[in-house]
Amino acid sequence: METFNDSMRIDRRTALKWVLAASAALQLPATALAQDTAKSVTGYGKDPNLLKVYQIGELWPLTLSEQQRATATVLSDLIIPADDESPAASKVGVVDFIDEWISAPYPNNQQDKPVVVQGLAWLDQEAQRRFKNNFSALMEKERVAICDDISAAKPAAQFEQAAKFFARYRALTAGGYYTTPVGMKDLRYVGNVAMTKFDGPPPEVLKKLGLL
Amino acid sequence: MPLIDTAGLQKEYDVIVVGSGAAGGQTAYTLTLDGAKVLMLEAGRNYVPEIETPMFHTPDQAPLRATSTLDKEFGFYDATVDGGWQIPGEPYSSASTDADRTFWWWRARMLGGRTNHWGRISLRNGPYDFKPKTRDGLGFDWPISYDDVAPYYDKVEMLVGIYGDNHGLENTPDSPAGCLLPPPKPRAGEALIQKHAKKTGVPVIAVHRAVLTQQLDFKRNAALLHPNNPRAQQIVADSMRSRAPCFWATDCGRGCSIKANYQSTTVHLPPAMATGNLDILPNAMVREVEMGKNGRATGVVFIDKTTGKEERAKGRIIVLAASACESVRILLNSKSAQFPQGLANSSGKVGKYLMDTVGASVTGQIPMLEDLPPHNEDGAGGMHVYAPWWLYKEQMAGKLDFARGYHIEIGAGRDMPSFGSTAGLANHVGGYGKKFKQDMRRYYGSFVSLVCRGEMIPNEDSYCDIDPQKKDQYGIPTLRFHWKWSEHEQRQALHSHKAFTEIIQNMGGRVTGKQDLLPGGYIIHEVGGAIMGADPKSSVVNQWGQSWDVKNLFLTDGAPFPSNADKNPTLTIMALAWRSADYMLAAMKRKEL
Numbered sequence: 001m002e003t004f005n006d007s008m009r010i011d012r013r014t015a016l017k018w019v020l021a022a023s024a025a026l027q028l029p030a031t032a033l034a035q036d037t038a039k040s041v042t043g044y045g046k047d048p049n050l051l052k053v054y055q056i057g058e059l060w061p062l063t064l065s066e067q068q069r070a071t072a073t074v075l076s077d078l079i080i081p082a083d084d085e086s087p088a089a090s091k092v093g094v095v096d097f098i099d100e101w102i103s104a105p106y107p108n109n110q111q112d113k114p115v116v117v118q119g120l121a122w123l124d125q126e127a128q129r130r131f132k133n134n135f136s137a138l139m140e141k142e143r144v145a146i147c148d149d150i151s152a153a154k155p156a157a158q159f160e161q162a163a164k165f166f167a168r169y170r171a172l173t174a175g176g177y178y179t180t181p182v183g184m185k186d187l188r189y190v191g192n193v194a195m196t197k198f199d200g201p202p203p204e205v206l207k208k209l210g211l212l
Numbered sequence: 213m214p215l216i217d218t219a220g221l222q223k224e225y226d227v228i229v230v231g232s233g234a235a236g237g238q239t240a241y242t243l244t245l246d247g248a249k250v251l252m253l254e255a256g257r258n259y260v261p262e263i264e265t266p267m268f269h270t271p272d273q274a275p276l277r278a279t280s281t282l283d284k285e286f287g288f289y290d291a292t293v294d295g296g297w298q299i300p301g302e303p304y305s306s307a308s309t310d311a312d313r314t315f316w317w318w319r320a321r322m323l324g325g326r327t328n329h330w331g332r333i334s335l336r337n338g339p340y341d342f343k344p345k346t347r348d349g350l351g352f353d354w355p356i357s358y359d360d361v362a363p364y365y366d367k368v369e370m371l372v373g374i375y376g377d378n379h380g381l382e383n384t385p386d387s388p389a390g391c392l393l394p395p396p397k398p399r400a401g402e403a404l405i406q407k408h409a410k411k412t413g414v415p416v417i418a419v420h421r422a423v424l425t426q427q428l429d430f431k432r433n434a435a436l437l438h439p440n441n442p443r444a445q446q447i448v449a450d451s452m453r454s455r456a457p458c459f460w461a462t463d464c465g466r467g468c469s470i471k472a473n474y475q476s477t478t479v480h481l482p483p484a485m486a487t488g489n490l491d492i493l494p495n496a497m498v499r500e501v502e503m504g505k506n507g508r509a510t511g512v513v514f515i516d517k518t519t520g521k522e523e524r525a526k527g528r529i530i531v532l533a534a535s536a537c538e539s540v541r542i543l544l545n546s547k548s549a550q551f552p553q554g555l556a557n558s559s560g561k562v563g564k565y566l567m568d569t570v571g572a573s574v575t576g577q578i579p580m581l582e583d584l585p586p587h588n589e590d591g592a593g594g595m596h597v598y599a600p601w602w603l604y605k606e607q608m609a610g611k612l613d614f615a616r617g618y619h620i621e622i623g624a625g626r627d628m629p630s631f632g633s634t635a636g637l638a639n640h641v642g643g644y645g646k647k648f649k650q651d652m653r654r655y656y657g658s659f660v661s662l663v664c665r666g667e668m669i670p671n672e673d674s675y676c677d678i679d680p681q682k683k684d685q686y687g688i689p690t691l692r693f694h695w696k697w698s699e700h701e702q703r704q705a706l707h708s709h710k711a712f713t714e715i716i717q718n719m720g721g722r723v724t725g726k727q728d729l730l731p732g733g734y735i736i737h738e739v740g741g742a743i744m745g746a747d748p749k750s751s752v753v754n755q756w757g758q759s760w761d762v763k764n765l766f767l768t769d770g771a772p773f774p775s776n777a778d779k780n781p782t783l784t785i786m787a788l789a790w791r792s793a794d795y796m797l798a799a800m801k802r803k804e805l
Binding site: 191 | 257264265266268269270271272273274275276277278279281282283284288289293294295296299300396397398399400403404407458459460461462466580581584585586587588589590591592626627628629630631632634635636637638639642643644645646648649652653656657
């Protein structure tokens with residue numbers, strides 16, 4: 001769980017995990033533990049334009065087929081459906097984001113790719129097995145029956161693999177959704193605007209916390 | 213002042229400064245405002261925060277929702293250019309494959325170096341921190357005391373602008389009136405921690421950070437900083453006036469286009485440039501310091517990265533301010549008949565006593581912080597309060613099983629949702645559907661982090677040397693790191709876990725995660741490697757950062773630190789760089805240098 005104000009420290013920990021993973025993947029010789037893993041990756045590079053607004057698919061080719069996208073759309077929208085306050089996940093580009101994510105050349109993205117691709121295939125297979133149709137063509141209660149099995153706190157043994165996929169897919173969906181202006185508003189994040197002063201929390205907040 | 217290329221080099225400079233970060237920036241500032249002609253060499257590209265900083269960009273405008281990748285390890289919008297834990301073509305190595313004994317080296321190849329993205333935490337070392345060996349018998353004393361450095365802390369605070377407050381706590385120095393800017397009020401979670409940490413005996417007070425909470429008093433400060441120098445006063449006042457105060461949005465790690473926080477590129481370099489006394493040559497990768505027959509340094513050899521050619525620059529004084537490890541690397545690679553084991557290394561101590569900061573943390577979920585009424589907690593783009601080390605007396609009385617202290621950095625607030633924070637929150641809340649959305653709203657902003665930043669004692673097993681096998685893409689031999697934490701650091705991290713757990717429980721919260729002691733270098737507070745001392749046999753430089761062996765060679769970065777207090781090193785680097793530069797100016801006036 002990452003909750004620092006200073007995003008620098010958040011990413012330090014994440015980065016450690018990834019750099020260690022990358023080093024392990026490359027099987028570096030013993031004398032060269034910490035060197036030059038960056039060379040093995042062709043992403044956006046060490047000096048990308050930070051001001052540009054990037055479009056999904058412009059940096060590396062995407063992965064998902066139409067059918068995979070259909071399944072992904074339905075699953076994302078089951079995880080984050082529309083409600084009175086905000087639209088469903090797919091309406092703010094979450095499926096595009098997940099496609100971008102699993103298509104990226106970085107080690108952790110490459111690690112997620114088979115998880116997502118195989119997980120989406122499993123959903124269709126399972127839908128066929130139980131209901132003789134693709135996941136995206138199922139009725140709501142049929143989809144829910146499958147998702148309940150793979151989102152249980154302790155899934156049955158035959159769903160363990162699918163449950164891992166579901167948890168990761170839910171994290172990607174949430175990370176994709178709540179980092180958009182729509183998703184931020186949904187969490188009641190009201191910052192990222194210039195202000196002339198900072199007065200600290202309003203009285204009703206301090207009161208609730210026993211600080212007034 | 214021109215930003216130059218190699219063809220634009222003057223024949224000789226008064227001073228060559230290698231590096232453009234906190235140390236190089238402060239050194240060049242002090243020298244040029246007093247009239248010295250300075251050449252600054254920077255290994256990276258020119259960088260202009262005013263036009264390159266993604267101030268209000270949201271994660272969905274970046275690749276991969278702006279999260280960390282191997283290319284941008286602190287996230288897409290982090291200010292670091294051409295840097296990180298790994299730089300293609302510029303390797304380093306660890307002598308051990310044991311993860312606990314590796315050292316991680318963060319570099320930034322850009323004008324302003326790491327000052328562009330740092331946390332802006334600006335704590336003064338206290339009196340104990342300069343005499344640690346006297347206090348507990350471990351490590352080394354500095355050849356200077358707090359009183360020697362205090363006037364320079366005052367100056368740096370007035371120049372760069374630091375918010376904070378005075379609390380009169382032990383070994384946590386107050387600043388004289390007129391040095392600090394008013395601190396921002398605590399955020400909700402910060403105030404809650406402030407209240408409940410008291411039960412554990414932990415004082416939570418305003419942190420000191422290099423962010424303008426109001427405009428600097430440019431006339432007054434410039435006059436105090438540069439008495440009897442009206443031109444310097446005018447230049448510095450103009451530069452201060454061009455900086456806007458914080459507008460309470462955007463993370464400082466992105467840099468700051470309105471110049472509200474300190475970056476060398478927005479605070480030190482513009483006035484230095486305005487004097488007309490500074491040439492800055494970017495893309496100049498320094499390989500070695502050259503020596504003359506008289507035992508003096510004559511200049512530096514560098515690779516012009518734009519052409520790949522070896523070039524030279526000449527100066528009366530050479531200052532290495534390239535960051536502790538990079539400066540050590542330059543010394544060790546400057547071999548000659550006189551200095552077969554590296555320049556300025558008659559003591560054999562170059563590279564030795566490398567230190568970082570102890571880093572560990574505990575995260576907790578606080579039910580009281582759930583479902584708070586929405587309010588804007590962006591604040592000053594970093595923390596507002598922290599806790600200084602609070603157990604000096606217990607430590608002296610032998611009641612603790614480790615010798616040195618740590619401070620607590622506090623993370624709490626309704627930050628801009630990031631990929632990492634919301635994906636992590638999703639794992640925490642579980643489930644899916646409308647209930648999932650409600651739970652995300654409920655729990656967002658209800659987590660706090662308590663982070664240990666502790667003092668490491670220098671030891672014989674933590675150092676760097678030249679890797680006999682490797683060269684970088686410029687043909688320059690690279691560093692190899694050796695690292696070992698002692699029991700003092702390991703026990704300190706464990707102590708912090710216990711204290712943090714207690715504070716989280718005081719608030720009615722539940723611990724959700726713990727970070728054990730991180731590897732060396734991970735906090736990016738590396739100092740030492742060319743320590744200062746009173747004895748040429750056991751130290752590399754004197755109290756002025758001046759080499760014992762080569763009188764016109766100085767180090768003004770973190771390399772001369774003989775200890776690494778829990779206080780983040782940048783403010784002390786700047787104060788000592790100013791002090792060193794004053795010494796150089798006086799010595800030049802006396803014609804000694």
